[in-house]
Amino acid sequence: MKRTSPLTLIACAIIGAALGAIVDVALTAASRATFTPSYMLPILLVLLGVFCLAFAWQIRRAVRDPKAPRPDPFRSVRIAALSKASSMLGAASGGFALGLIGYVLTRPVSLGLGSMTAEIVTAVGGAALVVLALVAEHLCTLPKDPDERESDAGSSGAEPQY
Known part of the structure; x- marks a missing residue:
């Protein structure tokens, strides 16, 4: 499994921004109020990132402790996949x-900061989820087995194993 690439995250952010603007345009065209996310959304995004980090920390601790049994690679892959999906969601x-x-700022009527607080906090929560999920994904990297190290000694630039 490859790590999450920055291009994937940029593409997700661009698609999300386009959808956000389209939703507000459609609501305004229908003479309705613009969309405002709930304040629970950024809280849930940050909590998801914290849970990803907590799960990944257990894997990292098991890898670092020489007396601990080797962590289950399937669990590590599941947590890495959760972290990857969480970073894309963020x-x-x-x-x-x-x-x-962006849509609200392009309107001819200027709004106060209080009306955009939920959007700003949601954007910050999404960025926090991306950071926490990428750190969690990095923590799920398992070292190679001793048998694999000897066979791969001549190769360089190998992908990390989850």
């Missing part, structure tokens, strides 16, 4: 919030 939700902010 990029998409942060981009969505930025799209909402």
